[in-house]
Amino acid sequence: MISSSNDNGLLPAGLSDVLYPNAELQSKTIESLIDVFSNFGYSRVKPPLVEYEDTLISNGLGKVLKDSTFRIMDPLSQKMMALRSDVTAQISRIASTRLSHLPRPLRLSYSGDVLRVKGDNFNMERQKTQVGAELIGSESKFVDAEIILVCLKGLTSVGIDSITVDMNFPLIRKYLLRNVSQSLKSDINQAIDIKDIQFIKNLKSNDLDIIIEFMECTGEYSNVIKSLKKIKLDEYLSNIRNYFLEVLELVERYNDIAKLSIDLLENRGFKYHTGLTFTIFSDDFKGEIAKGGRYKTSNKETATGFTIYTEKLNFKSKTKNKQKLVFVPHFNMNDAELIIQKGYRVVFGSEQNPNIEKEASKMKCTHVWKNNRIVEI
DSSP, rough: OOOOGGGGGGTTTTOOOOOTTHHHHHHHHEHHHHHHHHTOOOOOOOOOSSSEEESSSSHHHHTGGGGGGGEEEOOOTOOOOEOOOSSSSHHHHHHHHTTTTTTTSEEEEEEEEEEESOOOOSOOOSSSEEEEEEEEEEOSSHHHHHHHHHHHHHHHHHHHHHHEEEOTHHHHHOOOOOSSSSHHHHHHHHHHHHHHHHHHHHOOOOHOOOOOOOOSOOEHHHHHHHHHHHOOHHHHHHHHHHHHHHHHHHHHHOOOOOOEOOOOTTOOOSEEEEEEEEEETTTTSSOOOOEEEEOOOOOOOOEEEEEGGGGGGTOOOHHHHHHEEESSOOOOHHHHHHHHHHTTTEEEEOOSSSHHHHHHHHTTEEEEEEETTTEOO
8 A cells, every 4th residue: 555644755845856747848858958059069968966075166166156065975985075056067177177188169068957055036946957058168259149049049949938138247246346345345236136226326426326327227128228338438348348239239130039138237146157147037937047158167268158947947848748649458569669650659558447448548548549540539
């Protein structure tokens, strides 16, 4: 007898079983995304789930992610190990070591689960499935545009629409606050995060005027692009703005599927990024569905990439298996192969049940195999 006690199926907070059909949908979503990345020259790699702590989180990107990383003891080596909380750090390691001899730019793709100490505001799940691509060893407006557009191609390939790409440049905020006291910097950062322009205006400091102008240039790009171009900036910020606008123009030229928005000062979720970043949303899903941008690998190479959070996509994905299910009353692999070749799926009956249609309906079948023919129920 199967126990009915709920305690037998209790899982830790933030962890859950993925059941049919969502498990199947997620798997098909992942493969569809990887196929799109492969079409653009991204080669798939598969890092391990666990690495030595010293390797994974002691330096580079991993060091930034250490607070969200689980540690365990390896019973064989007696050394501390870490469960990955983000695959990008592992791609950085692979590119800097195992694949350091390959010509640049290097294009890699990946998929895999990650485990984090806690979830975020929009997704309390601690185990997440990441799919992404990284372009390593090249830095240009074309690279940034390629990464954004390939990400969009992947999302549309699995039926995601009503997409908005929010484009940012977090280094601008860091530069503008470089001479602000630490206590005031914290208050200003909070005000920027919650879009409280009035708080910054009330500080009545000329040094903060540009921050206010950038905050006012936030929203759908066609509505704010003219104002953004008019802001008077020093050479450093002017170069960043010009570069940003060039990437934006390239994305707009080849994009016919997503809205583009600008929020140059946004930096939440971009802990290790060093250049242009972006977050992708869809009206059909809560919170961000993808994130990306430029960063430095563990050996200081420039890299640009993105991560798609597939656990948010599988419920409405159009990759759902539409093949109809045929009930085969008697076990016969030859009949099953014939039915599968016709584009159906099969499920065998229990042999002894005389009520074929009833058992077929119980098995969620739409057709039955009768007299060597597929018959709709």
